[in-house]
Amino acid sequence: MNRKPALAVVGATGAVGAVMLQILSQHADVWGEIRLIASPRSAGRKLAVRGEETEVVALSEETLTGIDVALFLVPAEVSAQWAPIAAAKGAVVVDNSAAFRLDPDVPLVVPEINPHSLRVRPRGIVASPGCTTLAMIVTVGALHAEFCVDELVVSAYQAVSGAGQGGVEALRTQLALVAGTELGTSPGDVRRAVGDGVGPFPAPMALNVVPWSGALAADGWSSEELAIRDETRKILSLPELRVSATCVRVPVVTSHSVSVHARFEREVSVERAHEILATSPGVVLFDDPAAGEFPTPADVVGTDPTWVGRVRRAMDDSRVLELFVCGDNLRKGAALNTAQLAEAIAREF
Amino acid sequence: MNRKPALAVVGATGAVGAVMLQILSQHADVWGEIRLIASPRSAGRKLAVRGEETEVVALSEETLTGIDVALFLVPAEVSAQWAPIAAAKGAVVVDNSAAFRLDPDVPLVVPEINPHSLRVRPRGIVASPGCTTLAMIVTVGALHAEFCVDELVVSAYQAVSGAGQGGVEALRTQLALVAGTELGTSPGDVRRAVGDGVGPFPAPMALNVVPWSGALAADGWSSEELAIRDETRKILSLPELRVSATCVRVPVVTSHSVSVHARFEREVSVERAHEILATSPGVVLFDDPAAGEFPTPADVVGTDPTWVGRVRRAMDDSRVLELFVCGDNLRKGAALNTAQLAEAIAREF
Numbered sequence: 001m002n003r004k005p006a007l008a009v010v011g012a013t014g015a016v017g018a019v020m021l022q023i024l025s026q027h028a029d030v031w032g033e034i035r036l037i038a039s040p041r042s043a044g045r046k047l048a049v050r051g052e053e054t055e056v057v058a059l060s061e062e063t064l065t066g067i068d069v070a071l072f073l074v075p076a077e078v079s080a081q082w083a084p085i086a087a088a089k090g091a092v093v094v095d096n097s098a099a100f101r102l103d104p105d106v107p108l109v110v111p112e113i114n115p116h117s118l119r120v121r122p123r124g125i126v127a128s129p130g131c132t133t134l135a136m137i138v139t140v141g142a143l144h145a146e147f148c149v150d151e152l153v154v155s156a157y158q159a160v161s162g163a164g165q166g167g168v169e170a171l172r173t174q175l176a177l178v179a180g181t182e183l184g185t186s187p188g189d190v191r192r193a194v195g196d197g198v199g200p201f202p203a204p205m206a207l208n209v210v211p212w213s214g215a216l217a218a219d220g221w222s223s224e225e226l227a228i229r230d231e232t233r234k235i236l237s238l239p240e241l242r243v244s245a246t247c248v249r250v251p252v253v254t255s256h257s258v259s260v261h262a263r264f265e266r267e268v269s270v271e272r273a274h275e276i277l278a279t280s281p282g283v284v285l286f287d288d289p290a291a292g293e294f295p296t297p298a299d300v301v302g303t304d305p306t307w308v309g310r311v312r313r314a315m316d317d318s319r320v321l322e323l324f325v326c327g328d329n330l331r332k333g334a335a336l337n338t339a340q341l342a343e344a345i346a347r348e349f
Numbered sequence: 350m351n352r353k354p355a356l357a358v359v360g361a362t363g364a365v366g367a368v369m370l371q372i373l374s375q376h377a378d379v380w381g382e383i384r385l386i387a388s389p390r391s392a393g394r395k396l397a398v399r400g401e402e403t404e405v406v407a408l409s410e411e412t413l414t415g416i417d418v419a420l421f422l423v424p425a426e427v428s429a430q431w432a433p434i435a436a437a438k439g440a441v442v443v444d445n446s447a448a449f450r451l452d453p454d455v456p457l458v459v460p461e462i463n464p465h466s467l468r469v470r471p472r473g474i475v476a477s478p479g480c481t482t483l484a485m486i487v488t489v490g491a492l493h494a495e496f497c498v499d500e501l502v503v504s505a506y507q508a509v510s511g512a513g514q515g516g517v518e519a520l521r522t523q524l525a526l527v528a529g530t531e532l533g534t535s536p537g538d539v540r541r542a543v544g545d546g547v548g549p550f551p552a553p554m555a556l557n558v559v560p561w562s563g564a565l566a567a568d569g570w571s572s573e574e575l576a577i578r579d580e581t582r583k584i585l586s587l588p589e590l591r592v593s594a595t596c597v598r599v600p601v602v603t604s605h606s607v608s609v610h611a612r613f614e615r616e617v618s619v620e621r622a623h624e625i626l627a628t629s630p631g632v633v634l635f636d637d638p639a640a641g642e643f644p645t646p647a648d649v650v651g652t653d654p655t656w657v658g659r660v661r662r663a664m665d666d667s668r669v670l671e672l673f674v675c676g677d678n679l680r681k682g683a684a685l686n687t688a689q690l691a692e693a694i695a696r697e698f
Contacts, residue, residue: 155504155608157558157597172529179528180521184602190647208647209506209599209606211659211673216639220619220661229664242665246608246673248506250558251600253533257558259504259595261610270569290565298539298557310560312569315578316591324560324595 004032005068005349007342008091010082012036012047012056015165016073016096019335021049027339030346037063067091068349069342073335087124094126094341096334101127101231108234110134111340112282113141118344126341131333132156132224132247133231135256136325138306138332142280143273143321144236147264150319151242154228157250157257158213159297162329163200170199171251174206183207201249210249222247254330255297260323267318273311282332287311295326303328304336353381354417354698356691357440359431361385361396361405364514365422365445368684370398376688379695386412416440417698418691422684436473443475443690445683450476450580457583459483460689461631462490467693475690480682481505481573481596482580484605485674487655487681491629492622492670493585496613499668500591503577506599506606507562508646511678512549519548520600523555532556550598559598571596603679604646609672616667622660631681636660644675653680 009024011017017038024034028050036047036056043058057063059082064070070091072079079097086093100106100123107117108127118126129137136154143149160167174194183189184207194204203210214224229243250257277285286293287309295307306327314320327333358373360366366387373383377399385396385405392407406412408431413419419435421428425446432442432449449455449472456466457476467475478486485503492498509516523543532538533556543553552559563573578592599606626634635642636658644656655676663669676682 153502153610155595157506157599175524175528179524184647185650187651188648189650202641203645204647207601208645209601210645211606211608211643212638219664220636220638220659221664222638240665242663244610244663244669244671246504246610246659246671248606248608248673250506252556252558257560257597259560259597259608261502261593261595287569289561289569289571292551294560296552296557296559298533298553299537301534301538302536310569310595314591314593315568315570316589320593322593322595324597 003349004030005346006033006035006066007031008035008037008064008067008070009073010037010059010070011073013038013042013045014073015161016330016334019330020071020073020339021047023335023339025050027343030343035063035067061085061089064089064091069094069345071338071342072096073338083125084123092121092124092126092345094128094338094345096128096338098130098227100125101129102234108231109341110137110141110235110337111344112138112280114235115344118341128338128341129231129235130224130227131162131329132158132256132258133228134333134337135306135327135329136258136260137232137235138280138282139277139308139323139325140260140262141236142276142283143262146272146276147266147268149236149238149241149262150265151263152232153244153261155246155259156248158247159252159254159256159329160205160249161254162256166200168253170197170201171205171253173197174204178206205249205251208251211246213247213249252297254328255301255326256329256333257297257324257326260325261320262323263320265319268313268321270311270313273321277308282306283308294324297326300326301328304331306332352698353379354695355382355384355415356380357384357386357413357416357419358422359386359408359419360422362387362391362394363422364510365679365683368679369420369422369688370396372684372688374399376692379692384412384416410434410438413438413440418443418694420687420691421445422687432474433472441470441473441475441694443477443687443694445477445687447479447576449474450478451583457580458690459486459490459584459686460693461487461629463584464693467690477687477690478580478584479573479576480511480678481507481605481607482577483682483686484655484676484678485607485609486581486584487629487631488626488657488672488674489609489611490585491625491632492611495621495625496615496617498585498587498590498611499614500612501581502593502610504595504608505597506601507596508601508603508605508678509554509598510603511605515549517602519546519550520554520602522546523553527555554598554600557600560595562596562598601646603677604650604675605678605682606646606673606675609674610669611672612669614668617662617670619660619662622670626657631655632657643673646675649675650677652677653685655681
């Protein structure tokens with residue numbers, strides 16, 4: 001690195017932006033200027049980064065000028081419009097939204113798995129995967145390197161913050177309604193108590209789980225379920241990999257969990273899987289049920305790595321491993337992976 | 350039926366017992382005497398059944414005398430001791446515990462799936478499956494009859510009432526601690542707030558999911574996960590069926606959900622699966638995501654059937670169906686299935 005590049009954080013005032021400012025403050029020596037950008041509505045606010053109060057400026061062609069690396073932490077439609085503009089002005093864009101993840105001219109990168117993919121970026125844009133893919137891909141990718149993955153069946157336990165700050169507020173409001181009551185024991189009682197207060201969800205979240213997230217895609221699948229399949233195929237360079245995902249929202253504030261059934265081409269063993277997971281970057285092996293050791297969202301929230309436990313081999317198939325993984329969907333699942341990609345690009349300067 | 354048989358409800362004062370008394374009151378014309386039995390500690394209490402206040406008597410050889418059918422709604426160790434005594438005194442025992450489920454001389458029966466198994470009962474005992482098996486087996490069994498199931502991968506979202514009344518109380522206490530707070534956003538904050546109040550669970554349940562239920566069995570599997578496999582094999586008469594289950598407790602009071610990945614020997618279609626599920630006894634098909642129709646525990650609790658939605662065929666395997674099922678773990682998952690078995694036996698008198 002010859003000079004410290006200038007960084008723009010587009011979407012600095014959102015939930016992922018808040019986590020990003022923490023991470024940038026912890027890694028204070030990477031960047032020259034850090035410019036905080038948001039919608040005109042949020043311009044003028046001051047946010048702390050690297051210990052300095054920094055004024056938020058409005059997203060515009062002008063504020064994207066003179067930037068080396070631009071992090072986009074905004075909804076897909078905003079990225080779709082503005083990321084190409086930032087790239088045209090000379091910035092390398094790292095986009096956290098779904099806008100470019102499946103674009104064949106945009107690499108989709110997890111630094112622990114496919115860092116080499118970062119180098120070829122015809123559009124000047126690099127994409128970070130979705131939070132549920134990120135919750136599982138670091139462990140699956142590490143095992144794939146040894147055993148060669150053949151099929152994945154995953155069921156997700158998704159936290160409400162994956163649906164944004166409105167999701168967190170909806171759950172907190174609903175919890176206040178059900179705490180201290182007998183709700184949850186007769187048909188529809190939670191739904192009646194919550195009324196219209198479901199927020200971004202299609203059903204109540206307090207005392208409930210909701211088997212739907214994203215938009216309706218083809219043949220009954222949700223867009224998030226197909227995204228897990230397509231992103232996993234792209235990251236692992238396995239375009240034919242069989243992946244069946246079921247996305248279920250659970251009343252957890254932050255940290256996604258995934259139950260993973262992975263079939264490999266090679267024979268597996270729990271002992272070797274433990275060795276691999278214990279030494280893989282970005283992974284914490286936490287797997288001793290007799291001692292109460294298995295990952296849960298409440299223990300994992302706020303931490304950087306993916307936590308993995310409940311490692312078992314199928315009793316009747318020596319090529320199948322079962323895992324339970326937890327990862328903070330706002331950190332590794334969003335801000336952290338994006339920051340890792342930006343820092344890898346910063347080393348080019 | 351020539352005479353109305355005498356029924357004993359052993360464990361009348363527990364959580365499943367309470368649901369059983371509701372069911373018996375709704376089906377009021379089946380039984381002659383209904384004797385309510387519990388531990389000596391609960392003897393003398395009066396409970397309403399069929400509109401009459403009925404005194405609870407203590408479990409003893411004497412109180413099991415003169416009974417035609419005895420329902421056991423008690424922990425496995427109590428069933429293991431007392432069910433053979435009731436059988437020796439001439440009663441047909443229907444046991445809701447795990448004590449006899451895998452005994453080769455005890456049929457394990459779901460009336461919608463294998464009613465014929467009820468007829469051969471060398472020990473005079475019939476067992477009802479566990480609540481998580483029951484949440485999924487009615488739908489899987491209906492599809493198996495047409496497509497022939499070959500492999501199941503299931504991830505469960507288990508309600509706290511599956512761990513008894515203590516589980517419900519632990520969740521309610523914890524919800525009161527987290528409601529109105531910012532808990533659930535930093536490492537271990539929920540665990541610190543809950544302290545020792547985890548009840549029967551190995552970790553906090555409020556704002557959390559816990560990938561463990563049951564006891565430690567072989568090779569990292571939990572006893573509940575192996576039970577789902579073994580019970581499914583026995584009910585479907587498929588002793589070699591591959592079943593991989595992951596049990597996860599979620600902060601829901603009542604109703605278990607299961608994400609099911611089912612591979613069949615024959616080609617499947619969503620259209621034919623819908624036809625089968627829409628006409629299967631004990632099943633409600635609720636599957637129109639565009640209209641917000643998919644089962645959730647909050648909508649299903651307190652109802653008798655198994656609800657099924659999210660029916661999709663794997664995009665890359667024409668023999669695989671994905672389903673999401675919900676069932677009330679205290680009704681079909683315990684009291685209702687047991688009552689159905691008892692009523693089928695009552696028709697022999």
